[in-house]
Amino acid sequence: MxxxxxxxxxxxxxxxxxxxxxxxxxxxxxxxxxxxxxxxxxxxxxxxxxxxxxxxKISKERIFDIKVQEKLGIDQLVSLQKEQWSEKELLPYDVLTNEAQQTARLFLDADQAIFTNHNEVKVFTDGKDKFSKLLDDIQHAKDHIHIEYYTFYSDKIGHQILQALQEAQKRGVTVRVIYDSMGSRGQTRHFFKPLEELGGQAEPFFGSKKSYFHSPRLNYRDHRKIVVIDGVIGYIGGFNIGDQYLGRLEKFGYWRDTHLRVVGNAAVALQSQFFMDWNATVKNSPESAPIEYADRYFPLQRGQGTTGIQIVSSGPDNETEAIKLGYLKMISNAHDYIYIQTPYLIPDDSVMETLGVAALSGVKVKIMIPSKPDHAFVYRATEYYAQELLEKNVEIYKYDNGFMHAKTMVVDGQMCSVGSANLDFRSFKLNFEVNAFCYDRKLTIELTDIFAQDLNNCTKLTPEYFSKQSRWMKFKQYFSRLLSPIL
CATH class of the missing domain: 1.10.1200 (Non-ribosomal Peptide Synthetase Peptidyl Carrier Protein; Chain A)
Known part of the structure; x- marks a missing residue:
């Protein structure tokens, strides 16, 4: 014994x-x-x-490789905008509130995120509409198409997009694709081969073309969703490429997401991010070369829209969690309301406290989460934090009409954010993300109205809802919460 x-x-x-x-x-x-x-x-x-x-964690050498990628075409603009800021020549001060001006300056300093004005923005909340317009833009591309998705499945819509890219390459359009090998797991080995045989290029982020098993890391994934066409049109948001994002999988049902199509200089900022990600990805690839700066990739223009936008990125290559700082700034500046949609609600202490302070101060804080899990541990942790926030006067709603995957935040009808970053540890620290922070009352009101419409398909959670749950369910929530920093 x-x-x-x-x-x-x-x-x-x-x-x-x-x-x-x-x-x-x-x-x-x-x-x-x-x-x-x-x-x-x-x-x-x-x-x-x-x-x-x-x-x-990623080796210091690998992080350095990503860090040293210069923001091609952006560096001089950042310096110029900082000079213009000090002379009050940069922002439309008669339109932006003081809080919005402060947020814009935060991003300029923390992430070198240039402020772009006069952008035209179209909001998509349905996959059919988003992919229909994307396919149309691909078919009308004249010079280049740059695509970067966490998930690019070899299913029906995946083959449809691939076919459109092949036709574009045949027309002489330069096509480059970055996909995350873990996010696209299950993809056939030679899926992009027809495109590559035509001269197009496709590279896995931190992976191998041979198999996703050559990229075993669960963390440090490329969670961004970026499309840039001719340096003029850009896409950013939550939709990936796959049939489930069209509601074709019974497991999830209708897929509710939010994506933006942008025409204007914000596409130049998205282009810069794609350049950095591409050049870091192909560093050791014998088949694809880095992109070199050319004027055709950065056609500065004055759009017909009214939306000011900053494209903000974050990831494990940078200790400054720029997107999270933006969320915190928006929440702390709110006077009237904060509406948030996120599939994963696993905030760190700073976000929890800031949301709680806002709600306890009389700001209407409403958060919408899914009604069903796509990852069991993550969903139980989401329920735990939802209950915690409920006790701080935050209103929590679960979306019942399918799966809620949108990553949006709207504040006071003045500012909004749409992108790939969830309200969780993973998006703040472990994955590479990108969001569009938008300064436009009309766009923000549109997203506010969309949130209000979604409430018609929601159940408001109450203390009674959680009190009726079994002890086993509560144990799973508490246990998942302990693992939340690494989920």
């Missing part, structure tokens, strides 16, 4: 020692540190395998 006890104690001691060494040898915040220690100690041996796939 003593021998068995000693063996168990020794195994536990050695496992704990290795867990401490493994976790503390890489810099991370305290919440993630404790979460990984919990996993490694609760699951001896197996926990280290999980850490290998989901916990190990």
């Amino acid at each position: 003593n021998l068995i006890f000693n063996i168990v104690f020794l195994v536990f001691f050695v496992n704990t020692l290795f867990a401490i060494v493994t976790v503390f040898k890489e810099k991370r915040d305290i919440a993630a540190t404790w979460a990984w220690l919990l996993v490694l100690n609760l699951l001896p041996g197996i926990g280290f395998l999980i850490y290998l796939f989901a916990g190990k």
Whole structure:
């Protein structure tokens, strides 16, 4: 008996020692540190395998490769805008509130996100409408098409988009595609081969063309959704390329998402982000070359619209969590209301506190989440935080008409954000994201009205809703919450 006890104690001691060494040898915040220690100690041996796939950080060399990619075509504009800012020549001060001006300056300093004005913006909330317009724009492209998606499945809509890209390449249009190998898992090995045989280029982000198994990391994924056509038209938002985003999978039903089509200089900012991601991706590729700056990629123009936009990015390559800072700034500046749609509600302490302060101060804070999970642990953690926010006077609604995947925030009818970043740890710290922060009352009111329409398909959560849940369900929520920093 003593021998068995000693063996168990020794195994536990050695496992704990290795867990401490493994976790503390890489810099991370305290919440993630404790979460990984919990996993490694609760699951001896197996926990280290999980850490290998989901916990190990990108090497400093790899991050540096991404960091050094210059914002081609943007650097001089950033310097110029900072000069114009000091002389009050940059922003339409008669239109933007003081809070919006402060937010715009935050992004200019924190992310070198240039302010672009006179953009035309079209909002898509339905996959059929979004893909129909995207296909039309691809068919009318004249010079180049740059596409970057977390998910590019080889299903019906995937083949339809691929066919349109092949036709464009045949017309002499330059086609480049970045896809995330983990997000596009299950994709056939030679899916992009017909496009490449025509001269087009397709590269997996942090992966291998041979198989997604060559990219085992669960974290540090390219979660961005970017399309740039001729440097004039840009797409950004939550839709990926796959049949489920058209509501064709019974598991999810109708897919409710939000995407923007932008015509104007905001497309130039999206182009810059694509340049950086492409050049980092093809660094070791023998088949694709980096893009070099050319005027045709950055055709500065004065659009016919009225929307001011900043394209803001964030990711593990930068310790400044620019998108999260933007969310915090918008929330803290709100006077009347804050409406948020997110599929994953797993905020860190700073976001939780800021939302709570806003709600307790009389600001109407409404958050819409899905009514069904696509990831079990993530959804249980979402429920936990929803209940916590409910106690802080935040109104929580679950969307019943399918799956809610939109990532939007609207504040006071003045500012809004649409992009790829969820309100969770993963989007703040672990994945590469991009959002459009928009300064336009008309667009913000449109998104506010869309939120109000979605409320007709929602159930408002109450304390009674959570009190009726089983003890087992509550245990899963509490346990998932402990793992939230690494979910």
